[in-house]
Amino acid sequence: MPGPSSRSDAVSGQSTPLGPVLVTEQMIVHWARAFDPLPFHLDRQAARQSLLGDLAASGWHTVGLALRLIKESPLGTLPLTGVAGVENLKWLRPVFPDDRVSGEARRGPEDTQTISLVVTLSTPRSGPVLSATVRFFRSEHR
Amino acid sequence: MTRWFEDVETDVPYPLGRHHFTHDEIAEFRAAYDPFSAGAVASGWHVAAIGHRLMVDTLAAESARLTAAGETPGVSGPSPGFNRLSLPHPVRAGDTVAYTLVVTHKRESKSLPGWGLLINHIIGCTESGETVYDVEVAAFIKRRDFTPTLKQRMTMTLTRLPLLGKWLAFRR
Numbered sequence: 001m002p003g004p005s006s007r008s009d010a011v012s013g014q015s016t017p018l019g020p021v022l023v024t025e026q027m028i029v030h031w032a033r034a035f036d037p038l039p040f041h042l043d044r045q046a047a048r049q050s051l052l053g054d055l056a057a058s059g060w061h062t063v064g065l066a067l068r069l070i071k072e073s074p075l076g077t078l079p080l081t082g083v084a085g086v087e088n089l090k091w092l093r094p095v096f097p098d099d100r101v102s103g104e105a106r107r108g109p110e111d112t113q114t115i116s117l118v119v120t121l122s123t124p125r126s127g128p129v130l131s132a133t134v135r136f137f138r139s140e141h142r
Numbered sequence: 143m144t145r146w147f148e149d150v151e152t153d154v155p156y157p158l159g160r161h162h163f164t165h166d167e168i169a170e171f172r173a174a175y176d177p178f179s180a181g182a183v184a185s186g187w188h189v190a191a192i193g194h195r196l197m198v199d200t201l202a203a204e205s206a207r208l209t210a211a212g213e214t215p216g217v218s219g220p221s222p223g224f225n226r227l228s229l230p231h232p233v234r235a236g237d238t239v240a241y242t243l244v245v246t247h248k249r250e251s252k253s254l255p256g257w258g259l260l261i262n263h264i265i266g267c268t269e270s271g272e273t274v275y276d277v278e279v280a281a282f283i284k285r286r287d288f289t290p291t292l293k294q295r296m297t298m299t300l301t302r303l304p305l306l307g308k309w310l311a312f313r314r
Contacts, residue, residue: 035191037198038218051219051254051282059221060191064175067187071177082179083186083229090223132223136178 018069018121019102023057023095031061056094062101062130063089066119070105070134075117080136084114087133093126100124108133144201145208146216146286147258150245158196158241158264163188165235184237186229189275193241193264200243219257219282227277231268239266239274246278256288 025044032041036058039046047055057065067083070076095101103121110116114135121130168184176185198218205215233239247261260283266275 035195037195037202040220051257056220058194059223060187060194064187064191067176067178067185076177080178082183082232083176085186085226085228086224087226088223089225089227091221094220 015104015106016073016075017102017104018066018073018119020100021065021069021102023065023097023099023101025055025097028055028057028061028095028097031058031064036060052094054094054096056096059091059130062091062095062121063132063134065101066103066121066130066132066134069101069103069121070117070119073105075105078115078136079139080115081139082137083134084137085135087116087135089130089132091130093123093129095123095129096125099126101129103130113138144205144216144218144283147248147250147260147283148286149216150248150258150260150283152245152248154244156200156243158193158200158243160238160240161192161196162238163192163233163235168235182235184233184235186233186275189229189233189239189266190227190277192239193266193275193277196241197243197262197264216286217284219254219284221279221281222259224277224279227275227279229275231272231274233266233268233274237268237274239268241266241275250285251282254282255290255294256285257282258285259283 029042032038040050040052040056041058044055101121101123103119105117105119108116108118114137116133116135118133119131120128122128163184165182168182168188171185171188172179176187179185201218208215242265244263245260246263249259251257251259260281261278262281263278264275265273267273
């Protein structure tokens with residue numbers, strides 16, 4: 001649960017830690033079957049012949065993980081409803097089975113309708129795997 | 143899993159198909175991946191993920207068509223990211239979204255020998271004509287007409303992880 005100090009971090013724009021979450025092969029394949037059925041997200045053998053070298057999570061899945069981790073962090077108490085857009089998204093490295101994904105987020109640009117969070121995720125094996133600015137609608141606008 | 147880089151046409155709209163968003167699947171996506179979305183409104187990331195799914199299905203269909211015609215299909219690679227993705231209007235349970243792909247740019251990759259880079263512009267529209275999704279995603283795609291240099295062939299033989307060997311080496 002977010003305490004008073006983490007709440008003030010969220011307000012002042014300091015970094016808020018995200019995660020970690022353990023990403024399993026089952027989670028990777030579950031997302032891939034639904035939303036990204038490319039061979040290197042579905043099948044270990046096929047993935048070893050691919051550019052990524054091993055079964056890797058869909059980058060779209062990694063962002064889904066980030067949304068969940070933000071909601072579970074102290075930033076989850078911000079009055080946000082839904083993603084309005086994403087800017088400067090970089091899928092820097094693959095996320096592989098059994099990677100522990102963690103990261104941080106800080107407050108970015110805001111306007112009357114949206115609040116944005118600058119998010120980075122990393123794994124011990126690959127280092128930074130994702131960076132993006134995720135813009136959320138303010139609750140009063142949805 | 144697609145065409146070859148050389149055969150991809152730019153500035154031609156490809157219909158990717160439609161998706162009907164049901165209340166149940168909106169709730170399922172929210173529970174698994176995006177607790178920020180609420181009510182009958184679909185997660186924007188769900189709208190994006192379906193657009194990607196329809197593109198992958200379209201590439202697979204093109205691959206099957208080429209195979210049936212006796213040709214060898216190309217190879218799709220991963221995506222390095224995008225500059226801008228927008229979800230200007232909400233998608234609600236019961237909405238049907240039609241997605242369209244236009245490849246707006248293509249060039250040979252500087253960082254990955256043997257690969258090209260596409261900019262895939264995907265737009266989603268509801269039946270009432272409202273744009274609900276708009277993204278320009280970069281994606282790698284294999285070049286057919288690529289002959290590696292001697293140095294590149296040696297590197298491939300040595301690493302067995304030819305293209306990303308340099309940045310994968312630290313984990314092997």
